[in-house]
Amino acid sequence: MIRLEGVTKAYRTTVGDHVVLDRIDADFPEAVSIGVLGRNGAGKSTLLRILGGAEQPDAGKVTRSGRVSWPIGFAGGFNSSLTGEENCRFVARIYDADLDEVIESTRAFADIGAYFRMPVRTYSSGMRARLAFGLSMAIDFDTYLVDEVTAVGDT
Incomplete structure (x- = not known):
């Protein structure tokens, strides 16, 4: 509430x-x-x-x-020098979430293959968006905030 x-x-x-x-x-x-x-x-x-x-x-x-999310899909908080996996690990620790579950859930959703273990600065905008959305959904919040998310991924 x-x-x-x-x-x-x-x-x-x-x-x-x-x-x-x-x-x-x-x-x-x-x-x-x-x-x-x-x-x-x-x-x-x-x-x-x-x-x-x-x-x-x-x-x-x-x-x-309860726990309130950041705006779903927001990719501006990633450290571009860290890999996708390292960013997931960092966020999971902040929210005291299960590291393995967050990493695996995000990896499966993002579907970016080997890029998951590469620096985020090497990602396309679509890859960043999928990583951000997947990570947002991997953390258990009581309230999810969504701002102008219309599509996730490249077309």
Whole structure:
């Protein structure tokens, strides 16, 4: 469960503050899927960062129970000098997850063959996306946050 109480978030721009979230009250219960729709720049990604704890509101309170994921499929957190397997091992340790299960689950999903043991900097964008999505799903979270994931992989 995640609860927002009076959450406000604004960003400074050259023409003044741009309020993205204005005194938002919301409950996101467990065991349900919720979609947030809006035009570009409406604050959807900001809301997810606040829900996940990556960003703090300017005002208001966020209460989280259980483990909340990072945005599913986010590949920006990989250390490009480490292999895919080493990145999985690192993340699994942070979340106190079973190393072997996380590595094997991610390896199977990513389906990148020998690249799994090569530095992430050698991956195509599709390979990075599959690794990121597989790793996201290999960690057991109570709440999964998804931001604009429409496809995983090369076409």
